[in-house]
Amino acid sequence: MCAGCTKELTPEETYACSECVDEWLIYRDPNGDISDGNIPEQ
DSSP states (O other): OOSSSSOOOOTTOSSSOHHHHHHHHHHHOTTSTTOOSOSOOO
């Protein structure tokens, strides 16, 4: 079962389905889509 929802996992997925993993990566990445514009450009 997925750690983030109740989906069954495919053999390639270890602890969370790809949709949850994608959401978590965006959430954790300070340079991701949900940055609020306070991070200076590099």
